[in-house]
Amino acid sequence: xxxxxxxxxxxxxxxxxxxxxxxxxxxxxxxxxxxxxxxxxxxxxxxxxxxxxxxxxxxxxxxxxxxxxxxxxxxxxxxxxxxxxxxxxxxxxxxxxxxxxxxxxxxxxxxxxxxxxxxxxxxxxxxxxxxxxxxxxxxxxxxxxxxxxxxxxxxxxxxxxxxxxxxxxxxxxxxxxxxxxxxxxxxxxxxxxxxxxxxxxxxxxxxxxxxxxxxxxxxxxxxxxxxxxxxxxxxxxxxxxxxxxxxxxxxxxxxxxxxxxxxxxxxxxxxxxxxxxxxxxxxxxxxxxxxxxxxxxxxxxxxxxxxxxxxxxxxxxxxxxxxxxxxxxxxxxxxxxxxxxxxxxxxxxxxxxxxxxxxxxxxxxxxxxxxxxxxxxxxxxxxxxxxxxxxxxxxxxxxxxxxxxxxxxxxxxxxxxxxxxxxxxxxxxxxxxxxxxxxxxxxxxxxxxxxxxxxx
Numbered sequence: 001x002x003x004x005x006x007x008x009x010x011x012x013x014x015x016x017x018x019x020x021x022x023x024x025x026x027x028x029x030x031x032x033x034x035x036x037x038x039x040x041x042x043x044x045x046x047x048x049x050x051x052x053x054x055x056x057x058x059x060x061x062x063x064x065x066x067x068x069x070x071x072x073x074x075x076x077x078x079x080x081x082x083x084x085x086x087x088x089x090x091x092x093x094x095x096x097x098x099x100x101x102x103x104x105x106x107x108x109x110x111x112x113x114x115x116x117x118x119x120x121x122x123x124x125x126x127x128x129x130x131x132x133x134x135x136x137x138x139x140x141x142x143x144x145x146x147x148x149x150x151x152x153x154x155x156x157x158x159x160x161x162x163x164x165x166x167x168x169x170x171x172x173x174x175x176x177x178x179x180x181x182x183x184x185x186x187x188x189x190x191x192x193x194x195x196x197x198x199x200x201x202x203x204x205x206x207x208x209x210x211x212x213x214x215x216x217x218x219x220x221x222x223x224x225x226x227x228x229x230x231x232x233x234x235x236x237x238x239x240x241x242x243x244x245x246x247x248x249x250x251x252x253x254x255x256x257x258x259x260x261x262x263x264x265x266x267x268x269x270x271x272x273x274x275x276x277x278x279x280x281x282x283x284x285x286x287x288x289x290x291x292x293x294x295x296x297x298x299x300x301x302x303x304x305x306x307x308x309x310x311x312x313x314x315x316x317x318x319x320x321x322x323x324x325x326x327x328x329x330x331x332x333x334x335x336x337x338x339x340x341x342x343x344x345x346x347x348x349x350x351x352x353x354x355x356x357x358x359x360x361x362x363x364x365x366x367x368x369x370x371x372x373x374x375x376x377x378x379x380x381x382x383x384x385x386x387x388x389x390x391x392x393x394x395x396x397x398x399x400x401x402x403x404x405x406x407x408x409x410x411x412x413x414x415x416x417x418x419x420x421x422x423x424x425x426x427x428x429x430x431x432x433x434x435x436x437x438x439x440x441x442x443x444x445x446x447x448x449x450x451x452x453x454x455x456x
Contacts, residue, residue: 035158060401070121071389074382081378096123098200105193129378149305163286300358326359338421
């Protein structure tokens with residue numbers, strides 16, 4: 001299947017493989033697609049809730065129904081990506097994601113949708129560690145943050161597309177689909193699942209034809225010709241033994257609270273606030289909740305990637321320092337988002353919040369790769385996701401749904417806004433933990449290929 005791509009020989013430079021940008025484009029396309037699948041629910045949840053007769057608490061459970069299997073599977077799938085062909089892992093994950101999403105469009109009630117989200121999480125769990133490992137092998141310390149920034153740009157595009165076109169498909173109460181001589185009536189939220197699932201299978205076909213497996217780099221010479229033979233528990237132990245990684249994992253979990261609140265609950269919040277006052281529909285709320293944040297995030301990804309690559313060439317603190325700046329920008333911005341109803345001010349606050357998230361995310365994996373053994377990169381990414389799932393996503397969204405439906409709604413008409421504003425607290429704690437890591441643990445744990453002079 002890869003013969004067309006093998007015509008040109010692969011060469012290497014101080015910046016990585018000669019085909020690194022092509023491979024980055026392919027894994028970014030894959031990430032775009034699976035992110036489109038996992039976040040569609042955010043923008044169709046209101047008609048889905050009405051169509052299946054779900055409560056706010058049940059809607060809240062649909063996110064951890066995906067996240068918990070996804071995160072718990074990371075231990076095994078991260079190890080698989082360190083040991084076996086990542087191309088196979090990526091293709092299998094995307095096919096499973098596309099089929100599960102389309103099947104969810106057939107759900108008849110809460111149980112069906114819950115099961116579909118569980119299977120979607122399991123199906124998608126393999127992809128991210130495999131893609132992170134591929135990017136790390138295609139690029140070097142000189143440009144990895146920029147590469148990951150460009151890669152993560154695809155998920156921002158996915159959120160915009162899901163918000164706009166997922167909302168547009170769901171805004172149509174019933175789609176009339178001709179099937180031969182008959183006409184099939186399909187609810188808008190179901191049609192969104194079917195269409196996005198079909199898009200996934202189209203991308204799967206592209207990757208099947210042109211994606212190839214890159215050689216693994218930065219490992220011991222005897223490991224270059226074959227897969228990583230390190231056992232799963234030894235891999236996990238090597239990663240968890242690094243103090244800086246443990247601090248990064250807690251920070252990643254705290255960041256998951258903020259990002260989850262923005263991605264899952266913000267579109268609903270804007271719909272509830274502006275549906276009556278400004279006559280907004282789902283497409284309006286979804287577009288506004290994603291556009292400004294994603295513009296800011298994309299800017300943060302590119303600026304953060306460039307700044308961290310430049311800064312890390314001069315000090316071991318470079319990538320972590322950029323992350324700290326990011327969270328210090330997010331904390332006050334999310335406070336404004338939860339307390340203001342002024343459209344221009346909200347747009348500025350979302351732009352700033354997105355910028356801060358982008359500064360952090362562009363360096364999450366690259367900072368991690370500088371403190372763990374190169375042979376355990378995919379395992380490290382898997383453990384970040386596992387820790388986030390156990391510490392946060394196992395309870396976060398159902399609790400938010402419960403608070404919004406029971407306790408806070410009786411005390412304030414702006415209950416979701418209050419909960420959004422509270423996310424400034426974990427953002428501040430994340431900045432503090434990263435500052436501690438930068439000063440205390442990172443100088444000892446750093447093992448990047450090009451250690452700057454101040455780390456000697």
